[in-house]
Amino acid sequence: RELAELPLLSQGDRDRPEIRHAMKVVQAWTQGNYIRFNKLYSQAPNSGKQVMNLFRRVICESVYPKLLKPYRPTPIPVDYIKDVLFPFNAEYKQFPTGEDMWEDFVKTKQFVFVPGSSQDLDTKKCLANFSKVQEEQSHNPGFS
Numbered sequence: 001r002e003l004a005e006l007p008l009l010s011q012g013d014r015d016r017p018e019i020r021h022a023m024k025v026v027q028a029w030t031q032g033n034y035i036r037f038n039k040l041y042s043q044a045p046n047s048g049k050q051v052m053n054l055f056r057r058v059i060c061e062s063v064y065p066k067l068l069k070p071y072r073p074t075p076i077p078v079d080y081i082k083d084v085l086f087p088f089n090a091e092y093k094q095f096p097t098g099e100d101m102w103e104d105f106v107k108t109k110q111f112v113f114v115p116g117s118s119q120d121l122d123t124k125k126c127l128a129n130f131s132k133v134q135e136e137q138s139h140n141p142g143f144s
Contacts, residue, residue, distance in 0.1 A: 068123045075120035
């Protein structure tokens with residue numbers, strides 16, 4: 001409901017840097033533009049990064065299968081997933097909680113690597129695991 005009210009703000013409110021930033025974040029989120037979301041994260045004014053951290057897990061959950069599907073059944077480097085979801089380069093000024101969030105993300109995804117590789121994910125099996133975990137979570141809301 002609050003997101004729907006953003007466009008109803010007065011012009012004076014819309015001119016405030018934090019409001020302009022929030023509107024760009026909402027636009028990136030609704031468009032599913034995770035790369036733009038990351039760039040906006042690095043530019044967040046005031047305590048914006050802390051607020052955006054609340055949404056990063058939800059966004060990662062929705063982006064992860066979208067990253068895998070185009071490559072199925074071809075293997076994909078795990079570093080690609082990490083770089084897209086949790087970039088650690090100078091362009092994004094390094095996410096302060098990114099490494100911890102990455103570790104938590106890896107634990108919940110049950111990555112399956114190509115036999116004989118510790119770097120390439122088996123996209124087909126990873127998608128199957130993701131679907132299984134999502135189904136378990138929908139049947140057991142306390143599951144994390």
